[in-house]
Amino acid sequence: MIKKCWNTIKTKSVEGEILKKSPSNIALIKYWGKQKNKIQIPLNSSISYSLGGIYTVTKLIFYPRKEKKQSIRVFYSGKEKISFIPKILEFFKRISYYCSYLKHFNFIINTYNTFPHSSGLASSASSMSALALCIMEIEKKFKITINKNFFFKKASFLARLGSGSACRSVYSGLVVWGYHKSIIGSNNLYAIPYPYKIHRIFKNIRNTILIIDDKPKYVSSSDGHKFMLKNPYYKERIKCANKNMDRMIYLLNTGNFKAFGELIEYEALNLHAMMMTSNPYFLCMRPSTLKVLYKVWQFRKLSKNNVFFTLDAGANIHLLYPNKERKDIIKWIHSDLLYNCKKIINSYCK
Known part of the structure; x- marks a missing residue:
């Protein structure tokens, strides 16, 4: 207190x-x-x-x-x-x-x-x-x-x-x-x-941010939070988020990066689904956002690399992947995604 x-x-x-x-x-x-x-x-x-x-x-x-x-x-x-x-x-x-x-x-x-x-x-x-x-x-x-x-x-x-x-x-x-x-x-x-032990793979994660749109959002996060209370699905969202948190605790301990990545993608899409079903409804993604998401899925399927996306309340994309796989993934980002972005920012989860 x-x-x-x-x-x-x-x-x-x-x-x-x-x-x-x-x-x-x-x-x-x-x-x-x-x-x-x-x-x-x-x-x-x-x-x-x-x-x-x-x-x-x-x-x-x-x-x-x-x-x-x-x-x-x-x-x-x-x-x-x-x-x-x-x-x-x-x-x-x-x-x-x-x-x-x-x-x-x-x-x-x-x-x-x-x-x-x-x-x-x-x-x-x-x-x-x-x-x-x-x-x-x-x-x-x-x-x-x-x-x-x-x-x-x-x-x-x-x-x-x-x-x-x-x-x-x-x-x-x-x-x-x-x-x-x-x-x-x-x-x-x-x-x-976070108070619990995490697997070593989650201590060395790269985060590449793809700037799809660098302009201020037309719907602020503050307004988006308010709209959520009129969303007919918000109670189910709370249940889903709490269930996903339990799942995240388990994955952070066991080190299953693939399942971890699938969970954060699901959470990101769930978040944007809540925006699209709010009252009033709105959309933060841009056409290039969707293009990149499809490209991530395609690259992961073909290359078997562990690269996954998440988004906050905006059009820009965070790509998370293990540091040991960074060479192939960074090469792919610059060769296949660069023209969809205004800017690329290399970061890491610290």
């Missing part, structure tokens, strides 16, 4: 700047939809890999507030973004009970991504988790003892209030968010590192 932070603090001499980096993540078992009338509580548990080389860098400059109105300025890739401020203000409002010291400061936020923004690559996850980590560094400056476990737990808790999947980006490796009866320590308020 995250308790309210102290109200009586000395801020006159506290100022400075903090730099934090936080990765994007790719969910293997997806969460889609949030509990009604609750703030950022998922309908089902999820598990993700944090990604190497795909991240947000955030510099948070803070100084004592003297004016009646708090000043917050946001810059993205060097350009001031007034349109980002409402989301930051809402985030600060949500966390004010737990970080009451924030009201004593003005802020300048400088941030950039190493990948396209708002295109279905979890940019909100990496950006809000980076900001949450910066805020926790401010908390440390008040000379109250904070151990490492509490630091990351509270950072995950805060990040969740900005973007649900952001709570998973606080940690590296496999990360779980949302209560599941089979995962000790799992809960809806913050993410935890």
